[in-house]
Amino acid sequence: MMGDLLGIALILLSLPFFIASTVGLLRFPDVYARLHALTKADNVGLGLICLGLAVQADSVAVGLKIVLIWGLLLLASSTGATLISTSALRHGHPPRQRNDVDKHAGR
Amino acid sequence: MHLNIHGLHAVLQRWKVPPWRTLLWRTTLYSGLWWVLTEGTGSVWIGVPLALAIALCAPLNTNTWSAHLRWWKLPAFIGFMVKLSVSGAVEVAKLALSRRCDANTHTRVYYFRLLTCPSHQLLMANLVNLTPGTLTLRISDDTLYIHILHHPQIAAQLRELESRIAELYGLKHGR
Incomplete structure (x- = not known):
């Protein structure tokens, strides 16, 4: 019972991170800033969901499997972010600098 | 095909049995992974030999895990x-x-x-x-x-x- 409640609480806690990540994806000015939202907020949201499911799991092995999935996704997401940014740089999308004016910021 | 056989031969020539302690650690870890991935229901008689085979094969040509990892x-x-x-x-x-x-x-x-x-x-x-x-x-x-x-x-x-x-x-x- 306690495990279920804790699991639900952790899953609910993950929602703000996913929402913020999606909002960041829409509002941030360029591909690099958007990758920040995807690699950080999403990963923590996913981690909370995985923990929430792990504490509700029937056995230790299932719980560990869910945590392992989180670890592998962290690795994939982090590596993917660098690959995307390297590719974007190579294809001529320079990152916005401090003094660049972004007319659409804060939409 | 000819090249592939040569490549395989070169890889096998570089292969050597890892130190027993490394072998033991890796076999234990891979067996643990088998247990987790099969959610505790997988057969030990498949999992442990598989883990041992992978532990033997893993360091074929690259040192994947640093010996200095604390x-x-x-x-x-x-x-x-x-x-x-x-x-x-x-x-x-x-x-x-x-x-x-x-x-x-x-x-x-x-x-x-x-x-x-x-x-x-x-x-x-x-x-x-x-x-x-x-x-x-x-x-x-x-x-x-x-x-x-x-x-x-x-x-x-x-x-x-x-x-x-x-x-x-x-x-x-x-x-």
């Missing part, structure tokens, strides 16, 4: 990374949801001071993506090109991360 420091390191990751997520979330989303983005170059091995540098490049406000754009020639999102104390944070990784691998001048 396992006992891993929990503290994971704790450190979880803390950074959560604070990074909170920071990005605050910025994304702020009324005026004025991300003060810029880029900077970070030169490795302690990490010289490419696999350690790659680990740091990956972990930089999980720390607050930083994203690895490119890694080349002992240098990380980093994109920064609205964060003032990047240099100290990156130095600390590098020191922690160096410490994890028992490198000189680690913290």
Whole structure:
């Protein structure tokens, strides 16, 4: 019972991170800033969901499997972010600098 | 096909039995992975021989795991990374949801001071993506090109991360 409640609480806690990540994806000015939202907020949201499911799991092995999935996704997401940014740089999308004016910021 | 056979022959020539302690560790770890992946219902008679076979094959031509990795420091390191990751997520979330989303983005170059091995540098490049406000754009020639999102104390944070990784691998001048 306690495990279920804790699991639900952790899953609910993950929602703000996913929402913020999606909002960041829409509002941030360029591909690099958007990758920040995807690699950080999403990963923590996913981690909370995985923990929430792990504490509700029937056995230790299932719980560990869910945590392992989180670890592998962290690795994939982090590596993917660098690959995307390297590719974007190579294809001529320079990152916005401090003094660049972004007319659409804060939409 | 001819080339493939030659390549296989060269790989097999380089193969040698790993030290028994390494073999034991790897077999235990892979057996554990088998147990987790099969949710505790997989047959031991398949899992352990498979784990042993993989442990024997894994170091065929590359040293995938550093012999200097200090396992006992891993929990503290994971704790450190979880803390950074959560604070990074909170920071990005605050910025994304702020009324005026004025991300003060810029880029900077970070030169490795302690990490010289490419696999350690790659680990740091990956972990930089999980720390607050930083994203690895490119890694080349002992240098990380980093994109920064609205964060003032990047240099100290990156130095600390590098020191922690160096410490994890028992490198000189680690913290």
